[in-house]
Amino acid sequence: xxxxxxxxxxxxxxxxxSILVTLxxxxxxxxxxxxxxxxxxxxRAIGNDLExxxxxxxxxxxxxxxxxxxxxxxxxxxxxxxxxIPSIKTALGSEVETISPLLVNLGLTTYGEIxxxxxxxxxxxxFLSVLRSGMLAGRFLEESDRWPDDREGxxxxxxxxxxxxxxxxxxxxxxxxxxxxxxxGIPFTCEIIGVVGDPLLLRQHLSSFDATSRARSIPxxxxxxxxxxxxxxxxxxxxxxxxxxxxxxxxxxGVKSRLxxxxxxxxxxxxxxxxxxxxxxxxxxVDRFSGLGHFIWVLGLTIVLILTATISLLAIDESxxxxxxxxxxxxxVSQVITPVFLEAGMLSLLALFPGYWVxxxxxxxxxxxxxxxxAWLPLEMILGVSSALVVTAMxxxxxxxxxxxxxxxxxxLCGRRDI
Amino acid sequence: MNQVDTKRIVEMQGIRRHxxxxxxxxxxxDDVDLxxxxxxxxxxxxxxxxxxxxxxxxxxCLDRAxxxxxxxxxxxxxxxxxxxxxxxxxxxxGFVFQSFHLLGDxxxxxxxxxxxxxRRGKVETSLAEQMLERVQLSDRVKHFPSQLSGGERQRVxxxxxxxxxxxxxxxxxxxxxxxxxxxxxxxxxxxGLREEYQTTxxxxxxxxxxxxxxxxxxxxxxxxxxxxxxx
Numbered sequence: 236x237x238x239x240x241x242x243x244x245x246x247x248x249x250x251x252x253s254i255l256v257t258l259x260x261x262x263x264x265x266x267x268x269x270x271x272x273x274x275x276x277x278x279r280a281i282g283n284d285l286e287x288x289x290x291x292x293x294x295x296x297x298x299x300x301x302x303x304x305x306x307x308x309x310x311x312x313x314x315x316x317x318x319x320i321p322s323i324k325t326a327l328g329s330e331v332e333t334i335s336p337l338l339v340n341l342g343l344t345t346y347g348e349i350x351x352x353x354x355x356x357x358x359x360x361x362f363l364s365v366l367r368s369g370m371l372a373g374r375f376l377e378e379s380d381r382w383p384d385d386r387e388g389x390x391x392x393x394x395x396x397x398x399x400x401x402x403x404x405x406x407x408x409x410x411x412x413x414x415x416x417x418x419x420g421i422p423f424t425c426e427i428i429g430v431v432g433d434p435l436l437l438r439q440h441l442s443s444f445d446a447t448s449r450a451r452s453i454p455x456x457x458x459x460x461x462x463x464x465x466x467x468x469x470x471x472x473x474x475x476x477x478x479x480x481x482x483x484x485x486x487x488x489g490v491k492s493r494l495x496x497x498x499x500x501x502x503x504x505x506x507x508x509x510x511x512x513x514x515x516x517x518x519x520x521v522d523r524f525s526g527l528g529h530f531i532w533v534l535g536l537t538i539v540l541i542l543t544a545t546i547s548l549l550a551i552d553e554s555x556x557x558x559x560x561x562x563x564x565x566x567x568v569s570q571v572i573t574p575v576f577l578e579a580g581m582l583s584l585l586a587l588f589p590g591y592w593v594x595x596x597x598x599x600x601x602x603x604x605x606x607x608x609x610a611w612l613p614l615e616m617i618l619g620v621s622s623a624l625v626v627t628a629m630x631x632x633x634x635x636x637x638x639x640x641x642x643x644x645x646x647x648l649c650g651r652r653d654i
Numbered sequence: 655m656n657q658v659d660t661k662r663i664v665e666m667q668g669i670r671r672h673x674x675x676x677x678x679x680x681x682x683x684d685d686v687d688l689x690x691x692x693x694x695x696x697x698x699x700x701x702x703x704x705x706x707x708x709x710x711x712x713x714x715c716l717d718r719a720x721x722x723x724x725x726x727x728x729x730x731x732x733x734x735x736x737x738x739x740x741x742x743x744x745x746x747x748g749f750v751f752q753s754f755h756l757l758g759d760x761x762x763x764x765x766x767x768x769x770x771x772x773r774r775g776k777v778e779t780s781l782a783e784q785m786l787e788r789v790q791l792s793d794r795v796k797h798f799p800s801q802l803s804g805g806e807r808q809r810v811x812x813x814x815x816x817x818x819x820x821x822x823x824x825x826x827x828x829x830x831x832x833x834x835x836x837x838x839x840x841x842x843x844x845x846g847l848r849e850e851y852q853t854t855x856x857x858x859x860x861x862x863x864x865x866x867x868x869x870x871x872x873x874x875x876x877x878x879x880x881x882x883x884x885x
Contacts, residue, residue: 237771248759560755563716564769564814565744567737645711648751649826 238570242577245554252550253582256543260586261593263539264624267532268594271620272610273602274528280608281521285514291487292365292510293479293494295503312502315477317469319501326497327479330486333361336467336474344425344463346402346414353398353461355418357472362464365480366431371396372406373429380428380466389413392425393464396433401461406430416463425463433460487511532620536627543631547579551635559644572636576629583628587621662725663822663854664690664713669722671708671877682708683719684877692821695848695855697868705877706858707826713856714747714824715739727821744772748815748853750844752827754807756799756814762786763795766813785813789843805836809843816847823848825857829864841867 246253297314315323317336324334338357343350363375373393380391396406403409413426481490491509498505551558558571598610612620666688673680682705690696700706711717712724715731724732727746731739756765766782786792789809799807808828815823825844829837845867848855857868865871873881 237777244759556755557757560757561768561772562740563714563743563749565740565772565818567740567772570772643717645716648716648749648753648755649707649711 238573239577241574242581245574245578246581249550249553252546256546256579257582257586259539259542259546260583260624260628261590263535263627264586264590264620265593265597266535267620267623268591268612269597269602269610270528270532270535271616272594272598272612273606274525275613275616276598276608276611277606278521278525279611282518285517290511290514291481291484293481293487293491294508294510295474295477295479295494295498296506296508297473297475297477298504298506299475312498312504314473315503315505316473319503320477322501323477323479323494323497327490327493330482330490332480332482333364333478335359335362335365335478335480336472337362337476337478338467338472339475340418342416342418342463344402344414344416346412349402351398351401351461353463355416355463355465357465357467359467361480362478365478368432371399371430371432373410373427375429375431376464376466382466382468386421386423388424389426390423390465391428393429393431394427395431395460395462398461398463399427399430425465431460431462431464484511536623539624540627540631543579543628544634547575547631547635548638551575551638555642555647558639558642559647562642562644563648568640571639575636575639576632579628579632580625583625587624590624591617591621661692662689663692663694663727664688664856665723665725666713667723669709669712669719669724671705671712671717671719681877683712686722686874686877686879688713688872690822690854690856692854693848693852695845695867695869696857697865697871698856698858698874699860699862699865699871700874700880701860704874706860706874708877709874710824710826710856710858713822714749715743740772744769744818746821748818748820748823750808750811750815750823750825750828752830754799754804754811754831756807756810758799761796761798762791762802762810765799765810766817768814769818782813782817785817786810788816788847789813803836804832805839808832808836808840812840812843812847816851816853819851820853822854822856825855827859828857829859829861837864 295315320334320336324331335358340355340357341352342355343352345351358376360376360378360380366375370393375393376391382388382390394409399406399409402414403412409427409430411427413424416423416425479490479494481487487509491507494507497503498507561571595610603609666686669683669686669688670681671683673682684705686705686709688709698706698709708717712719713726715726719732722732723730726742729742731742734742757768760768763779763782763786766785767777767779770777770782783792783795786795789812791806791809791813794802794806794810797806799810802810808831812828823844828844829840832840841864844855844857847853855868857864859865868885870882870884872879
């Protein structure tokens with residue numbers, strides 16, 4: 236209790252020094268909170284985006300011939316057809332939620348004075364379960380949606396949010412609109428029955444760069460989804476890609492091995508794309524980026540450590556006489572160094588709340604408007620960075636404490652020069 | 655008051671303390687013997703640089719001799735670890751310095767209480783109050799050092815030294831920073847308290863008038879005894 240009182244007295248003795256040290260701790264801590272909050276928020280945003288892309292998806296990609304170049308053929312054999320789907324379902328059992336065939340073409344759409352080349356996807360209603368972002372407006376394709384028998388008929392179609400915004404001002408405005416498209420040289424008229432939400436939240440944030448730089452908008456646009464979803468024509472359409480939506484990510488490996496077996500047993504010449512592996516690569520890259528961020532906050536705390544240690548060292552020089560007297564009066568080394576550590580600890584605890592508040596303000600007013608994602612500081616992170624600050628404070632007290640511990644009281648009290 | 659186990663409170667033999675090395679070496683103490691009886695008042699005098707402050711520091715366990723033997727209250731203190739030395743300083747020794755060395759942000763009572771904070775158990779505030787009353791500062795208990803005169807500050811320092819009820823009281827030029835009237839009062843107080851508490855008093859001074867009050871005056875010159883006289 237007496238040592239705690241000594242620590243308090245040390246704080247009160249030099250208010251300006253105590254304020255400076257607390258301010259250094261608080262600013263250092265706010266930087267740590269801002270960096271960690273931004274990193275963790277970014278990780279979560281990217282993680283959510285990847286989750287939205289579907290990390291539990293498998294895709295059987297049929298070979299595509301582009302002139303002399305053959306793409307998608309990894310195994311030797313015939314492509315997957317719509318007639319194969321029941322066989323795949325039987326082979327994989329109940330662990331696969333839906334199997335959706337996708338016929339992907341590049342088409343041209345014209346609305347008013349705007350023409351745009353984009354992808355057109357013929358698929359079954361089950362594909363909705365793959366679209367994690369859900370519908371922004373209207374509905375997705377249903378079993379009752381069919382291609383018209385005559386060329387003048389209307390094709391019901393869902394449209395991606397990004398494509399809807401290119402032609403119309405909003406998703407709501409797009410609903411019920413009709414436009415002309417051409418696919419494989421055949422013109423037809425579409426009516427929009429629904430707008431699919433953009434699965435990439437990150438892309439939405441990155442698109443804010445469009446306003447400031449054309450160059451920056453290129454990577455942003457590459458991430459855009461510009462699909463027109465049309466009904467699958469049974470017996471006519473053949474899949475370019477067949478998407479398998481597995482129940483959960485942890486079942487993906489088991490399903491993949493059974494799918495490999497099915498491909499081998501049925502002599503299929505396809506490329507099996509495993510989304511989980513692709514997202515893992517992205518997450519690894521994100522982790523590397525996070526590691527760099529964590530290095531920066533450790534560096535920040537090291538600077539705080541050096542600054543506060545310097546201030547404390549200067550302060551210790553002022554209290555050498557008191558320390559020497561205490562030693563002469565019977566204080567043990569531990570009893571004179573403990574108040575030094577207690578002072579540092581108390582000041583760091585004082586700095587925690589304002590530091591945390593400033594850190595969150597930096598994120599709210601500085602980081603969020605630029606990067607777009609919310610800060611995220613899980614409880615274990617808050618406890619971790621708070622502990623890191625207190626440890627930094629304790630470390631900053633090591634040098635002053637060492638100087639106190641090794642003080643020779645005799646020359647301070649009696650003067651060695653006067654031997 | 656702590657019981658003295660032996661009649662000799664201090665027994666030093668062949669104490670040597672040198673600073674530096676080579677040609678710049680200073681022999682602060684060179685083969686010094688010293689024996690002090692319990693309850694004795696010894697004055698150590700000498701010119702500046704004679705080694706008297708070094709001797710006081712070694713007597714007070716604030717410094718260690720390079721060689722020799724030092725028994726304090728029958729205990730070989732030169733071989734004690736630092737933790738034990740701290741206990742000896744707290745329980746056996748009392749210090750009065752020329753510059754008072756009071757804590758500026760503590761009042762007189764808290765300054766006197768200071769040594770008791772390093773003892774086990776509850777701090778006896780009443781003991782500190784009694785000691786301040788004994789040095790005639792009962793009306794200055796809540797005063798801070800900056801609110802006290804030089805003589806009053808030294809009296810607080812004496813109360814701080816005696817609150818530990820030490821067997822050996824070491825005074826380093828206790829009147830050095832005081833005018834002659836206050837100096838005399840402090841010496842009277844020290845003499846009276848020594849007799850009252852049967853404490854051994856070792857006083858370092860270069861003032862022969864101060865030294866004349868002692869039972870025994872020992873003179874140091876170039877780190878060696880040059881003269882000893884008893885009253």
